[in-house]
Amino acid sequence: TPGALLGPAEIRELAGRLGVRPTKTLGQNFVHDGGTVRKIVRAAALRPGERVVEIGPGLGSLTLGLLEAGCSVVAVEIDPVLAGEIEATVAAHAPGADFEVVVADALDVTALPGEPPTALVANLPYNVAVPVLLTFLQRFDSLERVLVMVQAEVADRLAAPPGSRTYGIPSVKAAWYAAARRSLTVSRNVFWPVPNVDSALVALERRDPPPTTASREQVFTVIDAAFAQRRKTLRAALSGLFGSGAAAEEALRAAGVDPGLRGERLDVADFARIAERLGRPAG
Numbered sequence: 001t002p003g004a005l006l007g008p009a010e011i012r013e014l015a016g017r018l019g020v021r022p023t024k025t026l027g028q029n030f031v032h033d034g035g036t037v038r039k040i041v042r043a044a045a046l047r048p049g050e051r052v053v054e055i056g057p058g059l060g061s062l063t064l065g066l067l068e069a070g071c072s073v074v075a076v077e078i079d080p081v082l083a084g085e086i087e088a089t090v091a092a093h094a095p096g097a098d099f100e101v102v103v104a105d106a107l108d109v110t111a112l113p114g115e116p117p118t119a120l121v122a123n124l125p126y127n128v129a130v131p132v133l134l135t136f137l138q139r140f141d142s143l144e145r146v147l148v149m150v151q152a153e154v155a156d157r158l159a160a161p162p163g164s165r166t167y168g169i170p171s172v173k174a175a176w177y178a179a180a181r182r183s184l185t186v187s188r189n190v191f192w193p194v195p196n197v198d199s200a201l202v203a204l205e206r207r208d209p210p211p212t213t214a215s216r217e218q219v220f221t222v223i224d225a226a227f228a229q230r231r232k233t234l235r236a237a238l239s240g241l242f243g244s245g246a247a248a249e250e251a252l253r254a255a256g257v258d259p260g261l262r263g264e265r266l267d268v269a270d271f272a273r274i275a276e277r278l279g280r281p282a283g
């Protein structure tokens with residue numbers, strides 16, 4: 001009888017039978033190490049019976065780990081060949097488990113079947129990792145916690161504090177929704193095919209956004225403008241958005257921010273205070 005998780009032989013067998021040729025554009029690197037899967041599941045600190053959404057179940061490596069932990073799983077997979085096989089994989093390895101798959105681009109998913117998920121756990125496709133993460137936090141209020149595996153460098157960025165070298169748009173936008181913490185590094189060797197870089201886990205815990213009268217869209221507009229020209233001062237980087245350098249300077253001063261700083265020094269609450277000045281007449 002099949003074991004609870006997929007090992008190298010099963011990954012090879014499944015991929016061979018389905019004629020899967022992993023593509024880089026879809027970030028298809030499949031985990032073939034049960035120990036890694038269990039580490040991810042443990043790091044996610046899930047409650048038994050918890051409803052989890054998984055993005056990109058692929059051949060089912062992580063899915064089976066989530067089901068082994070007693071979770072109820074809804075998975076979103078873009079590749080119809082992989083999505084078409086996963087129910088059979090679940091039936092063979094975790095009979096009777098509570099599982100369903102949605103065949104779609106995760107970026108297009110605005111509703112999920114069944115109970116609202118409280119956790120997102122995924123080995124994210126590299127090229128869309130940050131947009132998928134931010135989109136799900138925005139669209140699904142029910143998500144309290146996220147544990148994702150991403151490229152190590154992206155994990156560093158998501159969890160970077162203001163002023164650090166890797167702090168940028170993903171760090172500030174993630175901070176709008178959640179407190180992010182970088183966790184374990186995962187060797188590239190647990191994947192087939194082996195990617196060019198190591199991965200790492202990031203854990204995000206939902207929290208309230210900073211109190212502000214600005215909308216999320218306004219705050220994100222200011223963040224995008226501030227980092228679009230990373231080496232410029234905020235006064236220069238935000239002059240287009242506020243109409244002139246003088247208007248940008250006034251908005252920054254009103255928000256209590258030194259106009260001579262660069263965006264990388266500010267936290268999400270600073271960006272929110274600046275955004276409150278958008279659309280207000282100068283003076």
Ligand code: SAM
Nearest residue numbers: 026029030031056057058061078105106123125
């Ligand atoms: N979870 C599996 C594992 O750990 O072995 C596979 C992870 S693999 C890094 C990423 C998976 O995401 C692939 O199965 C790929 O087909 C799928 N994928 C890529 N882009 C996607 C998208 N926009 N929406 C949903 N799934 C996507």
